[in-house]
Amino acid sequence: MMIRLFTGFYSILKGFKVTFKNMLKKPVTLNYPIVKKPMTDRFRGMVDLVPEKCVICYQCIKICPTAALELEHKVLEDNKTKTITKFVFNGELCCFCGFCGEICPTDAIFLNKMYEVSYFAHKDLLTIDLMRKDKYKHVDGGESS
Amino acid sequence: MGELLTVNMGPQHPSTHGVLYLELKMDGEIVVDCKPHLGYLHRSIEKIAENRTYTQFIPFTDRLDYLASMNNNLGYCLAVEKLLNIAVPDRAQYLRVIIAELNRAVSHLVAIGTFAQDLGAYATPLFYAFRDREKIVDLFDSICGGRLTYNYMRIGGVSADIPARTEQIIKDFIAYERKQLIEYNELLTYNVIFLARSKNIGILSKEVARSYSVTGPMLRASGIKWDIRKEEPYSMYDKFDFDVPVGANGDSWDRFKVRLDEISQSLRIVEQAIGGIPEGNPVSKVNRVFRGTGEAYVRTENPRGELGFYLVAEGGFNPTRCKIRSPSFSNLGALSELVKGLNISDAVCVLGSMDIVMGEIDR
Numbered sequence: 098m099m100i101r102l103f104t105g106f107y108s109i110l111k112g113f114k115v116t117f118k119n120m121l122k123k124p125v126t127l128n129y130p131i132v133k134k135p136m137t138d139r140f141r142g143m144v145d146l147v148p149e150k151c152v153i154c155y156q157c158i159k160i161c162p163t164a165a166l167e168l169e170h171k172v173l174e175d176n177k178t179k180t181i182t183k184f185v186f187n188g189e190l191c192c193f194c195g196f197c198g199e200i201c202p203t204d205a206i207f208l209n210k211m212y213e214v215s216y217f218a219h220k221d222l223l224t225i226d227l228m229r230k231d232k233y234k235h236v237d238g239g240e241s242s
Numbered sequence: 243m244g245e246l247l248t249v250n251m252g253p254q255h256p257s258t259h260g261v262l263y264l265e266l267k268m269d270g271e272i273v274v275d276c277k278p279h280l281g282y283l284h285r286s287i288e289k290i291a292e293n294r295t296y297t298q299f300i301p302f303t304d305r306l307d308y309l310a311s312m313n314n315n316l317g318y319c320l321a322v323e324k325l326l327n328i329a330v331p332d333r334a335q336y337l338r339v340i341i342a343e344l345n346r347a348v349s350h351l352v353a354i355g356t357f358a359q360d361l362g363a364y365a366t367p368l369f370y371a372f373r374d375r376e377k378i379v380d381l382f383d384s385i386c387g388g389r390l391t392y393n394y395m396r397i398g399g400v401s402a403d404i405p406a407r408t409e410q411i412i413k414d415f416i417a418y419e420r421k422q423l424i425e426y427n428e429l430l431t432y433n434v435i436f437l438a439r440s441k442n443i444g445i446l447s448k449e450v451a452r453s454y455s456v457t458g459p460m461l462r463a464s465g466i467k468w469d470i471r472k473e474e475p476y477s478m479y480d481k482f483d484f485d486v487p488v489g490a491n492g493d494s495w496d497r498f499k500v501r502l503d504e505i506s507q508s509l510r511i512v513e514q515a516i517g518g519i520p521e522g523n524p525v526s527k528v529n530r531v532f533r534g535t536g537e538a539y540v541r542t543e544n545p546r547g548e549l550g551f552y553l554v555a556e557g558g559f560n561p562t563r564c565k566i567r568s569p570s571f572s573n574l575g576a577l578s579e580l581v582k583g584l585n586i587s588d589a590v591c592v593l594g595s596m597d598i599v600m601g602e603i604d605r
């Protein structure tokens with residue numbers, strides 16, 4: 098009984114040694130909403146678009162595993178140039194795989210560094226108009242193209 | 243025996259590791275019978291595979307065992323490559339092994355952290371484990387852009403080459419983690435209270451383990467030396483020298499110890515691989531189109547056991563059947579055998595030592 102008590106006490110002391118050592122170290126966490134960590138170069142955030150670069154090849158629509166993108170276009174009267182009439186991104190369906198950005202031949206569509214993806218209304222998340230410049234401006238710090 | 247009481251543990255319970263619902267028949271404090279109920283996280287991933295192209299299914303494999311996404315990616319990509327006879331560059335093979343082993347190490351870190359928390363070591367070991375895991379998650383973030391669902395492997399390669407300084411970061415991590423493992427031993431492994439809670443609790447004998455087709459660290463803790471990386475080497479595993487840690491009794495402590503030892507073995511593999519990465523282009527473009535006929539089954543050693551992908555193709559752009567053999571599902575089968583006759587608090591200990599992930603059980 099005494100031996101068990103002694104060994105138990107000893108192993109608790111040993112554990113305390115580890116926790117005490119760690120207590121003196123610098124904290125590894127950030128004071129999150131005040132201090133924000135910069136995202137890495139390849140970080141995959143929200144889907145974003147540079148409309149001028151888009152050549153309307155529909156490759157992103159075809160590769161998307163969850164059908165989160167919707168693109169419509171029309172041919173102008175000169176029968177040559179195409180313009181986008183609708184490019185909508187469904188933030189709820191998106192699985193942030195990054196295939197659209199990887200497959201895009203002109204890097205028009207890409208995943209930005211935005212990781213705070215809350216919306217005030219559910220329907221706003223479902224129909225994010227990628228053609229608008231201020232699509233991600235509603236979130237504090239949200240950057241857009 | 244008095245009147246039996248039915249206790250519903252879960253699906254919302256902190257120690258059930260996801261949405262697992264256990265129906266326990268209790269005689270006082272003693273568990274008489276245990277019945278796991280599944281299906282709360284079912285997303286019909288196998289059916290989804292039939293409606294997606296081979297490449298499009300890769301992000302869905304991330305969501306099986308979400309603590310080891312890289313290993314799932316690897317298993318699926320190997321299965322498709324076997325089915326369609328696709329060659330993989332050597333550099334990509336090396337990168338895959340390094341990444342998969344690092345993911346195994348951090349997956350085991352989460353396992354031992356949560357196990358300690360289940361035993362009542364509130365938060366401290368879990369936070370230490372997550373602190374170490376964060377280093378690798380940050381590395382994976384810089385390599386592939388994801389922090390949980392990595393989606394890094396591609397059919398016939400990987401999505402991007404590793405950025406500069408990655409090798410140095412990995413080397414630093416190996417040195418750091420080896421020191422940390424000593425700390426874990428001091429804090430947990432040989433702690434008397436920890437031993438009292440986990441030693442001789444939930445003993446899984448060799449015969450029972452075999453009959454339930456238990457795999458992975460759980461099987462090895464029962465004393466059976468079985469590791470797909472050794473028995474049926476895939477990718478580049480036959481080039482590396484590593485041991486397969488084996489337990490003696492098959493109790494909860496052995497399962498914990500096997501995982502701890504596997505971390506150091508994983509670091510050993512990474513150390514060997516990092517020095518010999520060949521030059522070349524490992525990237526396989528996402529717009530490659532695949533189609534073919536036939537069937538293939540590939541099994542790989544996931545952190546939780548044997549992950550198998552069975553694919554049937556009939557010439558289309560997508561497989562006509564995809565069957566996933568997930569390790570946690572088979573491992574969970576043995577739970578009702580293990581917890582009979584234990585206290586309810588020890589049942590939590592056994593469940594924690596099994597390290598199940600509901601994402602791949604329900605699929």
